Amino acid sequence: AQKITQTQPGMFVQEKEAVTLDCTYDTSDQSYGLFWYKQPSSGEMIFLIYQGSYDEQNATEGRYSLNFQKARKSANLVISASQLGDSAMYFCAMREGDNQGGKLIFGQGTELSVKP
């Protein structure tokens, strides 16, 4: 069964430093998509970055990059130059195969705290 694992319940990082949030996944599908979302204390889910299973390059979006290691089934999020506003919950998610209607499976999340 498809599964997303985030092993870091909480992380601290100093402002302006880089931080890596871990995500491993399990799937037997050849085609899948990996996502990271940010959920601030206000509750909304904010899309950060996407990586397709066939993408050869690691995805980047501004200060966010996704370290995709397909053989290891990992999709770690790297946030460079952390800002105080980055303090939030971060969720890794995977889109299942097409015959499942494209639903997302989420990990348990990592709470990131950025220290001034």
Place this chain on the structure above:
Amino acid sequence: DSGVTQTPKHLITATGQRVTLRCSPRSGDLSVYWYQQSLDQGLQFLIHYYNGEERAKGNILERFSAQQFPDLHSELNLSSLELGDSALYFCASSVDMRTYGYTFGSGTRLTVV
């Protein structure tokens, strides 16, 4: 504003009651997904509708039901509410079943007392 509208934002109700949560997807999006976020279960997929038809079901309780109307808005009905149904309910929309362009609404926070 993400373009996905969920109402109400907050809802407080008593056990045994029934409530309806509403979601208007982003203009042009045919798919609506419902998710439940609770402290003990995390983010769980409930149900997916595509252009009015149910496409996939997750661990949705029998007390819960949903539908998508011809104008593509969707409603999630929760009945015989229990304390454990207290959660943040999200809907997300996308253009089709396979695109990665999911857009989430801001959620409805349901508190059952």
